[in-house]
Amino acid sequence: MKRLTTLYILLFFAICTQTATAQTKDDDHDLAKKLANPIANLISVPFQNNMDFGIGEFNGTRNTVNIQPVIPFKISDKVNLITRMVLPVVHQENITGLNNIETGTGDMVLSGFFSPSNSKKGLTWGIGPAILLPSASNEFLGTGKFGAGPTFVALKQQNAFTYGLLVNQIWSFAGSGTTDVNQFFLQPFLSYNWKSGAGASAVFEMTHDWNHQSTVLWFTPSINGVTSLGKQKVQLSVGPRFNLAAPTAHKSRYGFRASVSFIFPK
Template sequence: MKNIYSLAILLFLIGFSRQVVAQDDAAELAKKLANPIASLISVPFQNNTDYGIGELKGTRNTLNFQPVIPISINENLNMITRVVLPIVSQYNITGRGEQQGGLGDAVVSAFFSPTNSKKLTWGVGPALLVPIGTNDFLTTKKFGMGPTAVALKQMNGWTVGGLINQIWSVAGAEERPDISQMFIQPFFAYNWKSGAGIGANMEITQNWKSSTTTIWLNPTVSAVTSLGKQKASFGLGPRLNLAAPEGGKADWGWRAVFVLLFPK
C-alpha cells in the first residue's frame, strides 16, 4: 500500500510540474533554491522513508525540518544560517518489534558568503551538533562542533557544487562514544525557465571513530509554483543506499520535499 501511495505522489508531481503556470520569477526562484547559500528565506520539509533496513528489514521515516535564513552583515558579506532538525519514527531497527520515535539531534550551520561572487559562489563557517534528541536511540548525547564549507557554480540552468562539514564532540555524556564525523554532499541540478527541474545529490557520512561509511544517492524531480500568494517548491525521488555499516543497509527508500519560499 505504501508503494502504491509513493507511486501516486510521483505521478501527481510529474503531471503537476507540467501544468504549472510559468511565473516571471519561477526560474530565478528555482536557481536560488538550488543554491544552499542563496539570499532567500526558505522553510524546507524533507521527508525520507527507508525500507528493509538491516537483518530485521526495519523501516525508518525521517522528517527533516530545515529552515534557511540569510542575514546581511554588510554590503559585501552575508551570513546564511541553516538548521537541520530531524523528526524520526522507526520500527524493527533496534530489535524485533521495537519502535522509537521523537526528535533527533540538530545540526546548526552558519555560512559566511560574499554577496557578489562572480565565477564561484562559496561560503564557510561553523557547524554545531546540538544533542536535543528525545530518545536514547536517536541522540548521541554529545555536543559537537567543527568547520563547514560549500562551493558551487551556476550557469545556463545548471547548478553544480558540494557541501562538507566535519564535527568533533567536545562535551556531553561520558558513557557515550566520542564523535568524529565528516559529511560530504556533492550535488547538481538543472532547472528550466518554468521552474521545473531535475537533480541529484550524494550524502556521504564518514565515521572516523568506527571506520564506517554511509552513502545515499538521491535523484529528484522538482517544480516551483504558487499556492495562492505563497511561493513553494515540490520535489520527489527515490533514495538508493549505496553503502552502510554492517547490518544497517536499507533495500530502498524515497524522498519527498516541500519548501515554503519567501523571496524579498
C-alpha cells in the same frame, strides 16, 4: 507506511503535471535556481521526508522528517551570513531489535555560512561553523553529545545548471553520551532547472565515522517544481533513495524522498 507511499506517488504525478503544463514564468525559474543554491539570499523552510525500508537483520523501516529552515542575514554590503538548521523527527520500527519502536527528535545541526553577497561568474562559496546539539528525545536517536567543527560550500551556476559540494567535519567536546563524535559529511550536488520552474537534481550524501571507520553513502535523484498554494510559493520534490554503502546492520534495501519547501522571497 502504505499511506505515505501513496502520498509519494501522488506527489510524483503532481510534479509531472506541473512540469508539463506550467507556462514560462521568470519568477518561478529564479526561485528554483536560488533554491538549488544552499547559501542563496532567500528565506525558505523545507520539510524533507525520507522513507527507508529493509534495514538490518530485522527488515526494519525508518521515516525521517528533516526540518531545515534557511535564514540569511546581511552582515555588510559585501558579506551575508546564511544560517541553516537541520532537525530530524524520526519514527523507526525493528531497527534496534525485533518489534522495537522509537519515535522522537534526533540531534540538531546548526550551520552558519559567511558568503560574499555577489557571486563572480556564477561561482559562490561560504564557510563557517557547524554545531551539533544533543536534542534527541530518545537515546537510540542521537549521540548525547555537543559537537562543533568547520563547514564549507562551493558551487557554480552556469546557464540552467547548478553544481557544487557541501562538507563539514564535527568533533564532540561535551555531553552525556558514551561514544565520542568524529564525523565527516560530504554532499556533492547537481541540478538542472527549466524556465517553467521545474527541475531535476542528483545528490550524493556521504557520512564517514572516523572512530569506527564506517561509511554511509546515499544517492538521491529527484524531480521538482516551483508552484503556488494560494499566495504561498512552494517547491515540491520527489525521488527514490539508493543506499550505496553502509554497515550491514544499518543498510537499507530501498527508500524514497519527498519534500515541500515554503519560500519567502524578499
